[in-house]
Amino acid sequence: MYGMVNKALEEMVCARLGDAVWEEIKTRAGVDVDVFVSNDPYPDEMSFGLVTAAAEVTGLPAQALLEDFGRHWILCTAREGYGELLDACGDTLPEFLSNLPSFHTRVAMIFPKLQPPIFECTDLTEHSVRLHYRTHRSGLTAFLVGLLHGLGARFDTELSVTLEQSRDAGADHDVFLLAWP
Ligand code: HEM
Structure with missing residues (x-):
């Protein structure tokens, strides 16, 4: 990385x-x-x-540390170093989440050897979305949970994050149900 x-x-x-x-x-x-x-x-x-x-x-625990690191990434690292990229992805949490699948394509313009995760949004409603997370790496689910909570904090929006399917439990990829008021 x-x-x-x-x-x-x-x-x-x-x-x-x-x-x-x-x-x-x-x-x-x-x-x-x-x-x-x-x-x-x-x-x-x-x-x-x-x-x-x-x-x-x-x-x-490593999982707690990774989750903390995810929050730190959004609220400090990305905000301080890549604020314009974040700003361009959306003004509200739902908008940001719906643009997430193409987000790392922009990051790859700065970092051409990037091996990014792949995100897909399905079942979008006014208050929820299913986020599908695919990656060739293992063990980063907790990092993503922290990133998502960091986004909730960035937009001052209470976000509930439920892992519905997990690779650790044998699923093909992780699926999160994300919901906001
Ligand atoms: C400006 C903000 C961001 C930048 C600059 C950025 C950049 C990166 C970089 C450099 C990596 C390491 C991969 C590599 O080097 O090959 C990475 C990984 C990752 N990013 Fe981002 N990212 C940003 C925002 C986000 C957001 C908003 C999310 C999701 C909410 C996200 C999810 C992830 C995940 C889960 C990984 C772990 C790699 C994997 O799953 O295989 N990132 N990102």
């Missing part, structure tokens, strides 16, 4: 727990990189290793 992912994790950990904790996490993960370059691709294993090590060092 692009360095911006590792960099965002670094920023979240350093802001909340301090630089020394981040150094300990990198050492535990066997990552010998001083500065992550946002637009250089790094092996996925490095990002997963950093999350695992962060969970071990902080004592937090």
Whole structure:
């Protein structure tokens, strides 16, 4: 994944727990990189290793950490670094969600080697939508849950997120029912 992912994790950990904790996490993960370059691709294993090590060092479950990271991504990383991209995707939560399937196509204009997730929206009503999430990676469902709650907070809209079908339980892909007032 692009360095911006590792960099965002670094920023979240350093802001909340301090630089020394981040150094300990990198050492535990066997990552010998001083500065992550946002637009250089790094092996996925490095990002997963950093999350695992962060969970071990902080004592937090990896799933909780990933969910937190998703919120941080929307409310800090994306807002500060890619505000125009976010703004262009919609002015309301329902609008943003309906544009999500094409969102990473725009991101790929900046990051051409992007291997993005694939989103599909079905069963759209005034107050709900089913979001289908497909990816060749495993273990990022909690990250997406955090991203979705981050979007709810961004638009000041109470969003309920229900995982209806999950790859962990043998389904072909994850399906979320998203609902708002
Ligand atoms: C400006 C905002 C955003 C940027 C710049 C961005 C960029 C990226 C990048 C660089 C990756 C790593 C993939 C790679 O390097 O090959 C990624 C992954 C991912 N993004 Fe985004 N993204 C943004 C917003 C969103 C939003 C709003 C969602 C959904 C609510 C989302 C869902 C995901 C997920 C779930 C992954 C994990 C990869 C996977 O599932 O395979 N992203 N994104």
